Amino acid sequence: MSFDVQAARAQFPILSRQVNDQPLVYLDSAASAQKPRAVIEAITAAMEGSYANVHRGLHTLANETTEAYEAARESVRRLLNAASGQEIVFTKGATEAINLVAASFGRSLNAGDEIVLSEMEHHANIVPWHFLRESRGAVLKFIPVTDDGRLDMDALHSLLGPRTRMVAVSHMSNVLGTVNPVAEIIAAAHAVGALTLIDGCQAIVHGVVDVQALDADFYVFSGHKLYGPTGIGALYGKTDILKSMPPYQGGGEMIDVVTLKTVTYADPPHRFEAGTPPILEAIGLGAAITWLDGLDRAAVAAHEHALYARVKERLNGANWLTEMGTAPGKGAIFAFNMVGAHAHDVAQVLDRYGIAVRAGTHCAEPLMRRFGVTASARASFALYNTLEEADAFAEALTKTRTFFA
Ligand code: 7TS
Numbered sequence: 001m002s003f004d005v006q007a008a009r010a011q012f013p014i015l016s017r018q019v020n021d022q023p024l025v026y027l028d029s030a031a032s033a034q035k036p037r038a039v040i041e042a043i044t045a046a047m048e049g050s051y052a053n054v055h056r057g058l059h060t061l062a063n064e065t066t067e068a069y070e071a072a073r074e075s076v077r078r079l080l081n082a083a084s085g086q087e088i089v090f091t092k093g094a095t096e097a098i099n100l101v102a103a104s105f106g107r108s109l110n111a112g113d114e115i116v117l118s119e120m121e122h123h124a125n126i127v128p129w130h131f132l133r134e135s136r137g138a139v140l141k142f143i144p145v146t147d148d149g150r151l152d153m154d155a156l157h158s159l160l161g162p163r164t165r166m167v168a169v170s171h172m173s174n175v176l177g178t179v180n181p182v183a184e185i186i187a188a189a190h191a192v193g194a195l196t197l198i199d200g201c202q203a204i205v206h207g208v209v210d211v212q213a214l215d216a217d218f219y220v221f222s223g224h225k226l227y228g229p230t231g232i233g234a235l236y237g238k239t240d241i242l243k244s245m246p247p248y249q250g251g252g253e254m255i256d257v258v259t260l261k262t263v264t265y266a267d268p269p270h271r272f273e274a275g276t277p278p279i280l281e282a283i284g285l286g287a288a289i290t291w292l293d294g295l296d297r298a299a300v301a302a303h304e305h306a307l308y309a310r311v312k313e314r315l316n317g318a319n320w321l322t323e324m325g326t327a328p329g330k331g332a333i334f335a336f337n338m339v340g341a342h343a344h345d346v347a348q349v350l351d352r353y354g355i356a357v358r359a360g361t362h363c364a365e366p367l368m369r370r371f372g373v374t375a376s377a378r379a380s381f382a383l384y385n386t387l388e389e390a391d392a393f394a395e396a397l398t399k400t401r402t403f404f405a
Helices: 005-009 037-049 060-080 094-108 127-136 153-159 182-191 239-244 279-293 297-314 343-352 365-370 387-404
Strands: 088-091 114-118 139-143 164-170 195-199 218-222 233-237 255-258 263-265 321-324 333-338 358-360 376-380
Touching (some): 088 094, 094 164, 114 127, 127 139, 182 195
Parallel strands (some): 164 195
Antiparallel strands (some): 218 233, 333 376, 358 376
């Protein structure tokens, strides 16, 4: 198979719109990706054709909706190559998945237990662990980042020890684009008896993930970056570990028996899915995964790399730009600062040319501090971007420079 970007692009209705009288060039997919017709239509079809609450009824619509919801869980299982659907918990997104693990697993922590994170984490993979520092006296340690945006693996080994209980790192940085050696990190964590959580928000979009091959204990991602809807994501957890964890939230569907004096809990994954879940969103995510299954993911990854390489080639020698993150093998994310201009101003000028990029801290303040900046602008590429768009971005950036030079 190969990848036909125009055919894929045609599946995304929003991409034909104009912004400021220019064709939209959407380079903010790391924040949230646009949605293909398959996703839009799956959600509409559910609402028009078969919709009810899940797991509760004995009537036809309830059963059909339950089947569709559980089929989406099976799609996520397949996407991650998890051993069983029991290992897939639907959450609101990666943020909720990490909060779930921190809150539930975190109850077993004692003062002085150590959690190893990295300097390149999104706040979603920092703040829930700070809660455990505050509430349980956990000690947070951070793997340093090198100047080119890699994790300092020697430092990791010196941070691990008998008190390490959890190592939680991103698979791919949302700012630097670095793809971290997570298999090696997981093996090192296991060697000291620690569990691992991998934040796959960006990696799941750009490559194939196999949680069994990685031997990850937890793996999380958000549906909306994977061409699915907002409000849905997943937590993968190994069966035995999920079974050993107390519930995160209480309510309907997560119980076994409730009396006025006692309560017992359902097995995973339902133990962790209190209340009516995001049913339509799960169905939409299932549709996104099925749609992606129809593409040659290796060819898609090669296309995305070519977009990044094209931007680099076009901006070659531009001494008025500094890129954050130049690690070998990095993904298609280009975070940068323009000399003499604030990233917010750069993003606003690019918008005049119809080009959507993000600017700010990218919810990674410790990383900004590490690189001595308060913000950066970021162009992030998705499968629907074209080489012409990469050229348009580089050209608009060159014009933007004249505003500030
Ligand atoms: N982890 C990583 C690596 C991310 O990139 C993000 C979102 C999250 C966690 C949180 O995901 P959520 O869906 O639960 O919010 N990243 C970004 C971004 O780069 N710009 O906006 C959101």
